[in-house]
Amino acid sequence: MKTEYLLVLAAILVFPLLLSILMPIRMYKHLRALLLSMGIVCAVYWTWDVLVTARGHWSFNPAYVLDARFLGMPVEEWLFFIVITFVAIFTYEAVRLVVERLGGK
């Protein structure tokens, strides 16, 4: 199925998005910090990825990715970094909230 990589990304997002409705995560109140940190990390890792994909470190199986490509990489690979940076910050903030609620530190 050509949508498999896309479905993996969707699966990674489901849990955090559901939880973010239930938890008062502060990340949305700090949009500037959120966009700056996500933006810088994405820029660095996109650059790395474009260069080494062109060099042949890895390739993407056309059977499981969409045909849409940009600078040699499938759109899913571009989305991957946006998804993971978001989920990383979300997870960190969710854990912090739980630790605080439990009265730790």
Add this chain to the structure above:
Amino acid sequence: MKEYTILAGASAVFAVLLDRYLHTTVLRKREYWIAIGVMFFFKIPSNGYLTWRPVVLYNPEYFLGVRLWSIPVEDFFYGYGFITLTIVLWEYFLRKERTS
């Protein structure tokens, strides 16, 4: 040359050093290590699927060829550096917001 091995290792070291340099000290925080644990727990099935299928094919010239399940060991260092850099910069910009 095992370029991916070198780059993945270097990226992990870089993220750890940046945490010291920016004084964000996330590596001393309990929530950081728990978050790393949670992320890696979910990384194994997703990264595992992508490499088992395989959606992503790795060139044997550039990585060691050592895999945990189907995941190249380099991916763990890559993921660690990637997640750590994100959290370090998030803490850095949060702090800047507070002090400005």
